[in-house]
Amino acid sequence: TFYGRIMGGFRTLDALATLAFDFPNGRSNRAPFFREQLEELLLWCHREGRDPQSVVGSFAGAVGLPQFMPGSIARYGVDFDEDGRIDLMNPANAADVIGSVAHYLAAFGWERGLATHFRVRVPTDAAERAVLLGPDIVPSFTASEFAQRGAALAPEAYDHDGPLALVELQNGSAAPSYVAGTRNFYVVTRYNWSSYYAMAVIELAGAV
Secondary structure, eight states: OTTTTOOOOEEHHHHHHHHHHSOOTTSOOOHHHHHHHHHHHHHHHHHHTOOGGGOEEOTTSOBTTTTBOHHHHHHHOOOTTOSSSOOOSOTTOHHHHHHHHHHHHHHTTOOTTOOSEEEEEOOSSHHHHHHHHTTTTSOOBOHHHHHHTTOEEOGGGGGOOSOBEEEEEEETTEEEEEEEEOHHHHHHTTTSSOHHHHHHHHHHHHHO
16 A cells, blocks of 8 residues: 555445445355445444545455455544544544554454564474464464474574464565464454565564
8 A cells, every 4th residue: 555645546335335246256255244344334434424435445445544444444443633533544644543553453462562473493394394384374382382393493482472373485486484473473464364464564564
């Protein structure tokens, strides 16, 4: 979205109505989800006094700077600047956007002060590596279990008493990269179910 500058130009009412009642063939049918989102859009517009035909966003119905689906606006939107309305559409009003995204992450279990991931050297044994990769991005193993499988973690990882996930990041024709993801890494993927997305966001946040 180019830091919120590109919010989409599709009329949200059209996008959600199409996906709700004419979902493409050949894919897992998510029409019930989009019917729910269409209802949420109409309710949100009613509460806010918006014309439903004026709202634009992505081709999948996400709107505003945080690209929230209408249901997420209802559940996680926060009037962070306390001006009486939740405004996620105005680039000049970052407070509500930041507060709402923080609320979203907190609702999915973000733990303040917890690292998102640790450095890891994967086991040389392919079978042991496959066991650790089995749960994908879901944290499932302790640091000691990583070590028992032949993985070498960064020293600070052994002070972490929560579960970890071995996350594999493909690099085209080059060798994959790996990190040991914590619960916070998993929480970032609740915003977009992709380890590549999560890693990009985490790296960008560190740079900022």
